[in-house]
Amino acid sequence: MGRTTVKSHEPRLRADALRNRERIISAAREMFVEQGADVPMDEVARRAGVGNATLYRHFPDRRELIHRVALHVMERITGQADSALTEGADAFEALRRFVHAAADERIGALCPLISQAGDTGDHPETVEAGERLERAINSLMERARSSGQLRPDIAVGDLIVAVTQLTRPLPGDGCAHFDGFVHRHLQLLLDGLRAPARSELPGSAATLEDLRQRP
């Protein structure tokens, strides 16, 4: 119990193949964040230090690459949420830590995933990873909410989207030093999340599921 079983029908990769795969995901994550999800595939390959065809062997097309990168990032962020939860700090402090950690984990890289829901967002693996992430964040939020530190009128979807938006890189390669601002803005957001709510919010709280819905 506890560890999720992994479908084992995928032939075990040779050690070097596995290393290549990881390098590619890593390079892609950085480049998606820095330059957007439309970086030339050849550039990703070059940065990963492999031939372009190797990239395609691992990820048959760009959609698949985006998909895998998103899963990777979701898993890491879920991990961060779990850590924050178990480190037993003050409830809001845990939430705060998580938010900044999510930024550092490049939560912005989820963007293409979310936005191209129809393409990859429906994939069962994604749904599952999303649910795990949602549960983890929910626990964090719930604890903060019940301790009276988090305003009650927001839900997981709000947090994820707002944080994602605030941490998205600007298109183009400008504002490299812009990263410095991100944590300021996150902090402003966090201050806005504290109870008691200082205003009434328009609209209604959103779950991840809501985000995936087609209109």
Add this chain to the structure above:
Amino acid sequence: MGRTTVKSHEPRLRADALRNRERIISAAREMFVEQGADVPMDEVARRAGVGNATLYRHFPDRRELIHRVALHVMERITGQADSALTEGADAFEALRRFVHAAADERIGALCPLISQAGDTGDHPETVEAGERLERAINSLMERARSSGQLRPDIAVGDLIVAVTQLTRPLPGDGCAHFDGFVHRHLQLLLDGLRAPARSELPGSAATLEDLRQRP
């Protein structure tokens, strides 16, 4: 007397040409916000209902188009700031109104400008328009700050970037109903902006000028 004076170096456009020009700017503004500054020019033309070459007649290249759209948006947002200021409401309420109005004016369309500063951001016209915008927002913020409603540790650049980020649509055409959330997030941000500050911000307050700096 009676005739409107026109800067004489710009020969008056024919009525239809002017209409085309405006349509193009309008289409581009929407599309920059929706899809980023790298939308195919031909698509912009199609959406504006003109031939591609007409677009190029009005804006010799993409840089110029971005430039003009940004100027247009800056002017409109400056106008909104001025209105909010003169409508004499409560100081923070004025700021609040402005922020939501800026979202509706597609402040996100400034994004390509900011991010490609080196290309168009240095243009004197842009700098000037930026300064006007900055002054207008500054007045709004200053009033709110001195009335003790706005936390003192943020500057114009913070506001502009945070609002821009929060209002950017996700890439792709997903989440059409996502717009509904934007005003929620803005409101959260505004709550975070209120005095007294609920936490200390990392980094330091940014002016527009800071954003334009190359690292």
Add this chain to the structure above:
Amino acid sequence: MGRTTVKSHEPRLRADALRNRERIISAAREMFVEQGADVPMDEVARRAGVGNATLYRHFPDRRELIHRVALHVMERITGQADSALTEGADAFEALRRFVHAAADERIGALCPLISQAGDTGDHPETVEAGERLERAINSLMERARSSGQLRPDIAVGDLIVAVTQLTRPLPGDGCAHFDGFVHRHLQLLLDGLRAPARSELPGSAATLEDLRQRP
């Protein structure tokens, strides 16, 4: 006898229209020589100081413009040949003068005409002008030949093509100072034309008619 009658079915042009027409031809002749026959039509119009549509009113398409420029040049060169003939100098000296004069009259502008024979070269007006030119040059050559100064194994076509080639501007805008060499090369050619022939020529003498033949 003497003056060729001109077909008068073309409505007399208004004075300003005539001036425009002449300006256009003049501009086109220069630009064909300088930049080749594929200069942008709009540039020709600009250089002529008229709107582009005016150019098209006078010359419905590029072919027509080339055609008219060629006729104009042919006439002027025919004039030069006639002058050289009647100025009564030494026979070879007359030929020499003519060759250099033809260069100055931009005989190179005939190039597009010759090379696109199928398009405009068959036009009766062109044929006629070509024949007049040929007759004029022939007289010059004949005189030089019978005075024993010109080698007998060349014909009008040889001269025209060789001179045209030697005076053609290099494509692109390079070698502006290249014009300086042209008269050197023409002179070398002329020295090669003198009797007695210093070698036997391959191939056979060509008339203008031969040039117009399709293979």
Add this chain to the structure above:
Amino acid sequence: MGRTTVKSHEPRLRADALRNRERIISAAREMFVEQGADVPMDEVARRAGVGNATLYRHFPDRRELIHRVALHVMERITGQADSALTEGADAFEALRRFVHAAADERIGALCPLISQAGDTGDHPETVEAGERLERAINSLMERARSSGQLRPDIAVGDLIVAVTQLTRPLPGDGCAHFDGFVHRHLQLLLDGLRAPARSELPGSAATLEDLRQRP
């Protein structure tokens, strides 16, 4: 020992890639001569029997293609000059052979290079190849000059330009049978080059270097 040494910074091309490269150069050489340096790149690719992107893989842009074709032609013509020199025939006869051979090697393809000197003519490789060519031709000319067969008032630049001009095909696809005349005109030129000079030349003798000079 035994293995051919290769400049190691140019990774050896695969056999098929090398064949493609050569086909492209060959096609481009023909087409530059026939249609000028502004032939559509796609046409060059088609004639070479490769996809357009393959062309761009080998030659990143048109400038590079022109550059490489010019180098190729210069080398071949230099070879012809060397052969003519070593074949030990009569000095002027050697020059004569060389001139006709240069025509057959498409010396006209150098034209775009010369004319766009600023773009590619300054490249050290080009300069070097040009100097080798110049030296080779110079040897030929010097031998003919000192044997009293070549007039002394011309230099390498004169010869190259004059021959290039005379061998350029007319633009367009007209006058296919025109090639037949080229060797006539070259022969006329050669007769003009013989000593004793039959007239005084205007201007002054030009080296290749002069041709590269910007005004």
Add this chain to the structure above:
DNA sequence: AATGAATGAGGGTTCATTCAT
């Protein structure tokens, strides 16, 4: 008659993806 504006087609170049080694 003259003009500024509009347009579709075409050429240069890049890139995702497939193929051959």
Add this chain to the structure above:
DNA sequence: AATGAATGAACCCTCATTCAT
């Protein structure tokens, strides 16, 4: 399994030509 090479489709931009004023 990994790679360099090849390819067609797409995009930016220009230009000849037509249209509306």
